[in-house]
Amino acid sequence: MKLENLTFKGGVNVPHYKELTENLPIEKAKEPAIVKIPLHQHTGAPCEAMVKVGDSVKVGQKIGESEAFVSAPVHSSVSGTVKEIMDMPIPTGLTVKCVVIESDGKNELHELVRPKGKLEDLSSEEIIEIIREAGITGMGGASFPTHVKLSPPSDKKIDTVLINGAECEPYLTADHRVMAEEAEKVIFGLKAIMKALGVDRGVIGVEKNKPDAIKALKEASQGEENISIATLKVKYPQGDEKRLINAILGRVVPSGGLPMDVGAVVSNASTTRAIAEAILEGKPLIERVTTVTGNGIKNPKNLLVKIGTPFKDLIEECGGFTEDSPGKIIAGGPMMGISQFSIDVPIIKGSGGILVLSKEEAKPEPIQPCIRCGKCLEVCPVKLQPLYISSYTLKKNFDKAEEYNALDCVECGACSYICPAKRPLVESIRLAKREILAKRKAK
Amino acid sequence: MDSKAMDTSKAKEVALENMLLVTSSPHIRSNESVQRIMLDVIIALAPAIIGSVYFFGLNALKLILISVASSMVFEAIIQKIFNRPITLDDFSAIITGILIAFNLPADAPWWLPVAGSAFAIIVVKQFFGGLGANFMNPALAARAFLLSSWPSHMASFTGTRPDVVATATPLAIMKYGMGPDTAASATVAAATSASEAAGAELPTLWNMFIGSIPGAIGETSTLLLLIGAAYLLIRKVIDWKIPVFYLGTTFIMLVLLGVEAEFLSYHMLGGGLILGAFFMATDYVTTPVTPVGRIIFGIGAGILTALIRVKGGYPEGVSYSILLMNVATPLIEKFTRPRVFGEVKN
Numbered sequence: 194m195k196l197e198n199l200t201f202k203g204g205v206n207v208p209h210y211k212e213l214t215e216n217l218p219i220e221k222a223k224e225p226a227i228v229k230i231p232l233h234q235h236t237g238a239p240c241e242a243m244v245k246v247g248d249s250v251k252v253g254q255k256i257g258e259s260e261a262f263v264s265a266p267v268h269s270s271v272s273g274t275v276k277e278i279m280d281m282p283i284p285t286g287l288t289v290k291c292v293v294i295e296s297d298g299k300n301e302l303h304e305l306v307r308p309k310g311k312l313e314d315l316s317s318e319e320i321i322e323i324i325r326e327a328g329i330t331g332m333g334g335a336s337f338p339t340h341v342k343l344s345p346p347s348d349k350k351i352d353t354v355l356i357n358g359a360e361c362e363p364y365l366t367a368d369h370r371v372m373a374e375e376a377e378k379v380i381f382g383l384k385a386i387m388k389a390l391g392v393d394r395g396v397i398g399v400e401k402n403k404p405d406a407i408k409a410l411k412e413a414s415q416g417e418e419n420i421s422i423a424t425l426k427v428k429y430p431q432g433d434e435k436r437l438i439n440a441i442l443g444r445v446v447p448s449g450g451l452p453m454d455v456g457a458v459v460s461n462a463s464t465t466r467a468i469a470e471a472i473l474e475g476k477p478l479i480e481r482v483t484t485v486t487g488n489g490i491k492n493p494k495n496l497l498v499k500i501g502t503p504f505k506d507l508i509e510e511c512g513g514f515t516e517d518s519p520g521k522i523i524a525g526g527p528m529m530g531i532s533q534f535s536i537d538v539p540i541i542k543g544s545g546g547i548l549v550l551s552k553e554e555a556k557p558e559p560i561q562p563c564i565r566c567g568k569c570l571e572v573c574p575v576k577l578q579p580l581y582i583s584s585y586t587l588k589k590n591f592d593k594a595e596e597y598n599a600l601d602c603v604e605c606g607a608c609s610y611i612c613p614a615k616r617p618l619v620e621s622i623r624l625a626k627r628e629i630l631a632k633r634k635a636k
Numbered sequence: 637m638d639s640k641a642m643d644t645s646k647a648k649e650v651a652l653e654n655m656l657l658v659t660s661s662p663h664i665r666s667n668e669s670v671q672r673i674m675l676d677v678i679i680a681l682a683p684a685i686i687g688s689v690y691f692f693g694l695n696a697l698k699l700i701l702i703s704v705a706s707s708m709v710f711e712a713i714i715q716k717i718f719n720r721p722i723t724l725d726d727f728s729a730i731i732t733g734i735l736i737a738f739n740l741p742a743d744a745p746w747w748l749p750v751a752g753s754a755f756a757i758i759v760v761k762q763f764f765g766g767l768g769a770n771f772m773n774p775a776l777a778a779r780a781f782l783l784s785s786w787p788s789h790m791a792s793f794t795g796t797r798p799d800v801v802a803t804a805t806p807l808a809i810m811k812y813g814m815g816p817d818t819a820a821s822a823t824v825a826a827a828t829s830a831s832e833a834a835g836a837e838l839p840t841l842w843n844m845f846i847g848s849i850p851g852a853i854g855e856t857s858t859l860l861l862l863i864g865a866a867y868l869l870i871r872k873v874i875d876w877k878i879p880v881f882y883l884g885t886t887f888i889m890l891v892l893l894g895v896e897a898e899f900l901s902y903h904m905l906g907g908g909l910i911l912g913a914f915f916m917a918t919d920y921v922t923t924p925v926t927p928v929g930r931i932i933f934g935i936g937a938g939i940l941t942a943l944i945r946v947k948g949g950y951p952e953g954v955s956y957s958i959l960l961m962n963v964a965t966p967l968i969e970k971f972t973r974p975r976v977f978g979e980v981k982n
Binding site for chain 2: 363435439446447448449450518519522527528530532533534535548550554555557558561562563564565566567574575576577578580597598601604606609610611612613615617619620623
């Protein structure tokens with residue numbers, strides 16, 4: 194199997210702007226005075242609070258849980274006292290119930306946080322249970338509970354585990370630094386996933402603009418016959434899991450299908466590291482590496498941050514804004530990230546970055562008529578015709594938008610990025626998807 | 637003191653919340669712009685503009701300037717009347733102006749480009765909604781309009797500088813000067829060409845390549861047009877598919893229709909084929925956006941061009957071929973929808 198310089202069809206070359214932080218080692222962020230831990234930061238059912246106001250909690254203590262299978266528990270990232278449990282806005286744009294905990298600064302560990310034993314001694318079921326208990330969800334963006342991914346129906350034969358180290362979002366370097374600095378943990382996590390699924394092939398896909406990460410992973414995987422490192426061309430959206438599967442395995446996930454339909458399970462690099470820590474240290478998902486970056490921030494950094502830390506604390510730690518007021522604050526990267534109304538929102542499991550754009554960078558450009566240049570078709574990784582879906586949507590003709598396969602859109606934003614007329618292509622397709630799904634639900 | 641400090645920080649926060657821009661992603665955009673694309677086309681046309689002045693004299697320059705100016709004026713006037721934003725800064729009217737002039741004979745009267753621009757901009761472009769909404773290439777529609785309205789002006793080609801005498805184009809010579817059916821010309825234009833063509837001799841292939849031949853002012857120099865086309869291809873402004881399939885199909889069809897080998901190169905280099913293939917058939921607005929659609933467009937235009945040239949009443953068929961394919965574009969797109977990644981066959 195060829196594993197060098199792989200890629201997929203379509204896509205767009207976006208300047209990666211990673212130079213701000215790509216060579217900065219991960220720093221531990223300052224202890225937050227308070228954390229706001231959302232009870233619903235994953236795809237699936239929200240958690241119920243297991244603590245009440247006034248309770249004292251410890252680091253790693255489970256504070257929210259759900260009976261539902263597609264859900265993931267949440268844990269306290271500090272030791273201290275529960276101050277409030279109330280609805281608050283979170284970076285996804287939703288308002289959800291959050292547990293506000295005042296830290297006592299002692300960081301006392303909960304007694305359940307302890308090593309889970311050797312990987313060789315753990316069964317597949319035990320590994321999946323550890324991952325579920327640790328509240329691990331996909332840390333690349335969609336926050337899908339990892340234990341669900343690792344429990345495919347018996348008719349789906351999985352033969353390969355892919356680790357997504359593409360990190361194709363411009364500006365973000367969190368996965369990059371994790372792979373470069375903690376390659377051993379990533380390899381360990383991969384081995385755990387492979388064991389959980391009973392699979393004997395693991396491939397880590399990394400874009401070629403992270404040579405130090407590729408080197409570290411190759412060194413850490415020496416002697417591991419079943420694990421290989423694939424280098425990927427730098428192209429957006431290489432990190433989309435269906436693009437990753439296509440580039441590395443040459444397989445095509447059917448429209449509306451999942452990676453397991455073609456025998457693959459994909460896990461993000463940071464998630465894989467979290468799995469390793471859950472087994473090695475018994476540590477639930479209570480912290481992650483987040484890139485705080487952009488020209489609007491004074492000292493961009495890669496920070497190891499406790500889940501629940503308010504954006505404001507991290508912005509302050511990075512020297513604050515370069516201007517009196519920045520143009521835009523984005524949770525995530527510039528292509529798919531969500532712009533924020535407030536900097537009081539907390540870091541959640543899926544927060545790969547905080548991007549601050551200057552006023553000048555954030556200035557919207559005037560929209561011109563579509564000249565039908567066809568560039569949106571060229572870059573679309575799914576081979577849609579964004580210009581038509583968008584124009585039908587703007588005319589509120591959602592049936593036509595559906596006919597043009599709006600639901601297949603992965604919302605990568607390549608079409609809007611390339612559009613010379615600066616038209617709101619993915620923005621309107623997103624709207625169409627919502628309308629189409631709402632209509633289907635109503636039926 | 638403390639509470640006061642807190643108040644100000646709170647006030648600052650509220651202010652920040654009102655300042656932050658919140659939009660749907662993506663939050664960055666490429667440097668691509670409509671203006672830049674149009675400017676690239678103008679740059680690509682520049683060698684042929686300079687060449688036209690060299691080959692046909694200052695009258696060519698005069699016609700180009702009149703055509704560009706009138707296109708811009710008509711665009712501004714009609715947008716003003718329609719109460720729409722005036723969009724001269726997208727440069728699209730300039731391109732239409734240049735291309736209209738490129739289709740004229742060098743000794744055309746000054747009002748011919750004015751009439752052409754009026755038709756192109758007002759009727760074909762703005763009546764249908766302006767930039768991006770026209771269903772035909774405005775410059776080619778204008779050429780067709782002028783050809784049917786003032787055929788004698790449109791077909792009286794002059795030789796290149798300095799011998800400004802009415803002569804026949806190579807295509808006319810091939811059609812009427814050589815073939816046995818010289819008398820079969822149906823139109824005035826053809827009759828004019830035919831009478832001029834009788835007995836005329838074909839220029840050398842080298843002259844055809846550099847453009848020192850009779851013809852419309854912008855279409856004669858294959859060399860200069862190809863320089864511009866190369867620029868557009870390198871800048872990725874145009875897709876190679878339409879010109880390659882257009883030229884390839886034209887060639888194959890000419891062979892199939894029995895055109896003798898010695899005339900094939902004259903057909904490929906002569907008339908508006910190169911200008912049409914690289915600058916008209918690649919017009920975004922009036923050609924398919926789908927990859928397969930672009931191939932079909934090129935093949936269709938090629939078949940039509942060869943048919944009109946060899947079997948039709950006119951010596952030249954490029955403009956009508958492209959116009960016909962323009963009209964077929966929505967249909968072509970409908971049938972060439974790309975298969976979505978992972979699409980499941982029902």
